[in-house]
Amino acid sequence: MGHGDGRAHFYVMDYFAQQFINGISLGAIYGLIAIGYTMVYGIIGMINFAHGEIYMIGAFIALMVVVAFGIGEGGLVIVALLSALLVSMALTSLYGWVLERVAYRPLRGSQRLAALISAIGMSIALQNYVQLTQGARVKTLPPIIQGGFEFQFGDTDFIVRLSTLQIMIVLVTIALMAVFALLIARTALGRAQRACQQDQSMAALLGVNVDRTISLTFVMGAALASVAGLMVTLYYGVIDFFVGFIAGIKAFTAAVLGGIGSIPGAMLGGLLIGFTEAMWSGYFSIEYKDVATFSILVIVLIFLPTGILGTPEVEKV
Amino acid sequence: MRPPFASPLLRDAVLVAGIAGVLAFPFVGLLLTTQGTAPTLSARFPEFAGAVVLIFFGRLGISAARRGHILFPIVLGVVMATVGAFSLLFETTGMAADSAAPWHAFVPGTFLATVASAGGVAIAVVAGRNHLLRDSVPVARKPLPMKQLLLWTGVALAGVAIVLPLLPAVDRRLIDVATLVLTYVMLGWGLNIVVGLAGLLDLGYVAFYAVGAYSYALLSVTFGWSFWVCLPLAGALAALFGILLGFPVLRLRGDYLAIVTLGFGEMIRIILLNWYDFTNGPDGISNIGRPSFFGFQFAAKPAEGTESFHTLFGIAYDPVHRLIFLYYLILALALLTNAFTLRIRRLPVGRAWEALREDEIACRSLGVNPRNTKLSAFAIGAMFAGFAGSFFATRQGFVSPESFTFIESAILVAIVVLGGMGSQIGVAVAAIILVGLPEYFRELQEYRMLAFGMGMVLIMLWRPGGLLTHREPTIRTRSQPASA
Numbered sequence: 001m002g003h004g005d006g007r008a009h010f011y012v013m014d015y016f017a018q019q020f021i022n023g024i025s026l027g028a029i030y031g032l033i034a035i036g037y038t039m040v041y042g043i044i045g046m047i048n049f050a051h052g053e054i055y056m057i058g059a060f061i062a063l064m065v066v067v068a069f070g071i072g073e074g075g076l077v078i079v080a081l082l083s084a085l086l087v088s089m090a091l092t093s094l095y096g097w098v099l100e101r102v103a104y105r106p107l108r109g110s111q112r113l114a115a116l117i118s119a120i121g122m123s124i125a126l127q128n129y130v131q132l133t134q135g136a137r138v139k140t141l142p143p144i145i146q147g148g149f150e151f152q153f154g155d156t157d158f159i160v161r162l163s164t165l166q167i168m169i170v171l172v173t174i175a176l177m178a179v180f181a182l183l184i185a186r187t188a189l190g191r192a193q194r195a196c197q198q199d200q201s202m203a204a205l206l207g208v209n210v211d212r213t214i215s216l217t218f219v220m221g222a223a224l225a226s227v228a229g230l231m232v233t234l235y236y237g238v239i240d241f242f243v244g245f246i247a248g249i250k251a252f253t254a255a256v257l258g259g260i261g262s263i264p265g266a267m268l269g270g271l272l273i274g275f276t277e278a279m280w281s282g283y284f285s286i287e288y289k290d291v292a293t294f295s296i297l298v299i300v301l302i303f304l305p306t307g308i309l310g311t312p313e314v315e316k317v
Numbered sequence: 318m319r320p321p322f323a324s325p326l327l328r329d330a331v332l333v334a335g336i337a338g339v340l341a342f343p344f345v346g347l348l349l350t351t352q353g354t355a356p357t358l359s360a361r362f363p364e365f366a367g368a369v370v371l372i373f374f375g376r377l378g379i380s381a382a383r384r385g386h387i388l389f390p391i392v393l394g395v396v397m398a399t400v401g402a403f404s405l406l407f408e409t410t411g412m413a414a415d416s417a418a419p420w421h422a423f424v425p426g427t428f429l430a431t432v433a434s435a436g437g438v439a440i441a442v443v444a445g446r447n448h449l450l451r452d453s454v455p456v457a458r459k460p461l462p463m464k465q466l467l468l469w470t471g472v473a474l475a476g477v478a479i480v481l482p483l484l485p486a487v488d489r490r491l492i493d494v495a496t497l498v499l500t501y502v503m504l505g506w507g508l509n510i511v512v513g514l515a516g517l518l519d520l521g522y523v524a525f526y527a528v529g530a531y532s533y534a535l536l537s538v539t540f541g542w543s544f545w546v547c548l549p550l551a552g553a554l555a556a557l558f559g560i561l562l563g564f565p566v567l568r569l570r571g572d573y574l575a576i577v578t579l580g581f582g583e584m585i586r587i588i589l590l591n592w593y594d595f596t597n598g599p600d601g602i603s604n605i606g607r608p609s610f611f612g613f614q615f616a617a618k619p620a621e622g623t624e625s626f627h628t629l630f631g632i633a634y635d636p637v638h639r640l641i642f643l644y645y646l647i648l649a650l651a652l653l654t655n656a657f658t659l660r661i662r663r664l665p666v667g668r669a670w671e672a673l674r675e676d677e678i679a680c681r682s683l684g685v686n687p688r689n690t691k692l693s694a695f696a697i698g699a700m701f702a703g704f705a706g707s708f709f710a711t712r713q714g715f716v717s718p719e720s721f722t723f724i725e726s727a728i729l730v731a732i733v734v735l736g737g738m739g740s741q742i743g744v745a746v747a748a749i750i751l752v753g754l755p756e757y758f759r760e761l762q763e764y765r766m767l768a769f770g771m772g773m774v775l776i777m778l779w780r781p782g783g784l785l786t787h788r789e790p791t792i793r794t795r796s797q798p799a800s801a
Binding site for chain 2: 041045046047060061063064067068091094095098102103106107110111112113114115116117118120121122123124125126127128129130132133134135137138139140141142245249252253256285287288290291294295297298301302305
C-alpha cells in the first residue's frame with residue numbers, strides 16, 4: 001500500500017467511507033424498486049414478479065429520451081434529464097397499469113399460485129420482448145453528470161469521492177419518499193389503499209373503488225421503478241434486457257428485510273441491501289456479493305420473519 | 318338475437334391499438350444502438366405502423382367474433398390471413414429485398430406477417446364455429462368419469478412412451494426431443510411431490526438438479542466411477558442438500574419460501590460459477606463418463622478387454638443404440654418417480670403432506686410434526702432431481718452452470734402448476750406442451766421464449782386451476798360420498 005503503519009488506520013477509514021457512500025447510492029435505488037413490491041404485496045398479497053422488468057423498461061425508455069436529446073450539450077442536460085424522468089415515468093406507469101389489467105386482474109380470486117405463474121410468464125415475455133426489439137447487446141451511456149467532491153482525511157493519499165450524481169440520487173430518493181409518504185398518509189387515494197390493504201370487501205362496501213385503487217398502486221410502483229431505472233442508467237452507464245431480474249430479486253429481498261407492506265421499511269431494507277453489497281464487494285469478493293444478499297434474506301427470515309418494520313401476521317383458523 | 322354491430326367495437330379497438338401503440342413505440346418504433354461509445358437512436362416506423370394496424374384489426378376481429386358476429390370477422394380474418402401470407406411470400410422469395418419496389422415500405426417483417434396470417438385464420442375459425450353453433454341448443458353434458466379417464470390416458474401415454482423408439486417413423490431427432498421431455502416430466506414429478514402434494518412453493522428446484530449433475534460429473538471425472546454407482550450417490554447428495562437448505566427455511570409461509578428457495582437456487586449457481594478449483598467455473602466439466610449397458614459400452618471399438626453392446630447382441634454397430642438406451646433409461650427413472658409418488662400418497666407420510674397443504678394449523682393440532690413432514694417432502698423431491706441431474710450429466714457428457722439458471726426452475730414450476738398441482742398426468746401433458754412443442758420451433762429461436770412467457774400467461778388466464786384440475790384427497794373415509 002505504500003503507507004507507514006500509523007497511516008494504515010486512516011486508509012481503512014477512508015476506504016470504509018468510500019464504500020459507505022457507494023452503498024447509500026446503490027441502496028437508494030434498490031429502495032425505490034422495493035417500494036413497488038411492498039405496496040403490491042401489501043394490497044393484494046402477491047409477489048409482482050415482473051416488477052424487475054418494469055424497472056428495466058423504465059431504464060430503457062429513460063436512456064432513449066436522453067439519447068434523443070443528444071448528450072453533452074451544456075444546459076440541455078438538465079432539460080434532457082427532466083424529460084427523461086417524466087416520459088419514462090409516464091410510459092412505465094402505463095406498462096404497470098396494463099400489466100395488472102391483462103395478467104393479474106383476471107386471476108384475482110383464483111388460487112395464489114396462478115397469479116405468481118402469470119407474473120413469471122410476464123417477466124419472461126417482457127425480457128424477451130425487449131431483447132427481440134432492442135437486441136441482446138448492452139446499451140451504454142457515457143457519463144453526462146460529472147464533477148463532485150473529493151475528500152482527503154489525514155495525510156493518506158486515498159481520496160474519497162462523492163459525485164454530484166450520488167448526491168442527486170439520494171436527494172431525488174428522499175424527495176420522492178417524502179411525496180409518497182404524504183400521498184399515503186394524507187390523500188383520499190392513500191386512505192383507500194390502506195383500507196384495501198386491511199379488508200378489501202369491507203372497503204368495497206364502504207364505497208372504495210377497489211379495482212381502481214389496485215391499478216393506481218401498480219402505477220405508483222411502476223413510476224418509482226422507472227425513476228430507479230433512470231438513475232441506474234446514469235450511475236452505471238450500462239443496461240441490457242436482463243438488468244431487471246437480479247435487481248428485482250434484490251429489491252424484493254429489501255422489501256422483505258424491511259417488513260413487507262411497509263414503505264419506510266422498503267427504503268430501510270434497500271439501504272441495508274445496498275450497503276451490504278458495497279461492503280461485501282469492497283472487503284471480500286465481488287463475485288459472491290449476491291450470495292451475501294441472499295444469505296441476509298435467509299437470516300432475516302429465520303430470526304425476524306416479519307422484517308424490521310413489519311407487523312406480525314396472525315394466522316387464524 | 319345478434320347484438321348490433323356498431324361503434325363500441327370500433328371504439329374499443331381504437332383504444333386498445335392506441336394503448337398498444339404508446340407502449341410499443343419506444344421498443345418497436347425506435348432502435349437503440351451503440352456506435353463506439355456513443356449511443357444512437359434510429360427510427361423503424363414501418364414496423365411500428367404495421368404492428369399497430371395489426372393490433373387494431375386483430376382486436377376488432379376478436380371482439381366481433383366474441384360478440385357473435387359472423388360475416389364481418391370471417392371476412393376480416395380471411396383478408397388478414399391473405400395479406401399475411403402474401404407478405405410472407407414476398408419475404409421468403411426475396412422480392413422484398415428489392416428496396417426500389419413500390420410495395421417495399423408496406424411489407425412488414427416475417428414476424429408480423431406470421432402473426433397476421435395465424436391470427437386471421439384463428440379469428441375466421443372462431444367466427445365460423447359460432448356460425449355453426451348458432452342454432453344448436455346447448456345440451457347438458459354428462460360429467461365425464463374423470464378418474465377412469467385419467468387412468469386410461471395415463472396408461473395410453475405410458476404405452477406410447479414405451480413403444481416410441483421402435484416405431485418405424487421415429488427418427489433420431491424425435492428420440493432426442495422425447496428424452497428431453499421425459500427429463501422434464503421426471504423433474505416435474507419430483508417437484509410435484511414438493512409443490513403439488515406438500516404445497517411448498519419451491520422456485521429453486523434447479524439447485525438440486527445441479528447438485529445431482531455435478532455430483533455425477535465430479536465423481537465420474539475424478540474417480541472414474543460408473544453411472545450406476547454414482548446414481549444413488551447423486552440422489553443421496555441432492556437429498557442431503559435438500560435437508561440442509563430446507564431445515565432453516567421450511568417454516569416460512571408460501572411466498573417467502575418461494576423467494577428464499579429462489580435465492581438458494583441462485584446461490585448454488587453462483588458458487589458453481591466461481592469456485593474454480595472445484596467446479597472448473599464457467600468452463601464446466603467435460604468428458605463425463607457415458608452410461609454403459611450394465612458394463613457393456615456403446616462404442617464402435619470397445620476398449621481392450623471389454624465387450625461392446627453391439628457385439629453382445631450380435632448386431633451391427635449403430636450410434637442410435639445409445640440414444641435409445643438413454644431414452645429407456647430416463648423413461649424408467651421417470652416411471653420409478655411416478656410409481657413412488659403414487660405409492661407414497663397412500664402411506665401415512667403422503668397423507669400428512671396433503672393434509673398439511675390443506676390446513677397446517679389443523680395438522681399441528683392433530684399431532685403431525687410439520688417440520689419433519691415438510692422436510693421429508695423436500696428431501697424426497699430433491700433426491701429425484703438429483704437422479705435426473707446425473708442422467709442429464711451422462712447424456713450431455715458436459716455440465717456447466719449455464720444449464721442451471723432460474724429459467725429452468727420457472728419452467729418446472731410452470732409445468733407443475735399448469736398440470737394442475739398434484740395431477741401426475743397433468744404434469745406429463747404440461748411438459749409435452751411447454752418443453753416438447755417449443756423444440757419444434759427452433760427455427761423461430763428468437764421468438765421462442767417470448768411465446769413461452771406469453772403462453773404461460775395465456776394458459777393461466779384460460780385455466781387458472783391448471784390444465785387438469787384435480788385436487789381430491791387420495792384417501793377418503795367410507796362414510797363420505799365419493800363426489801363431494
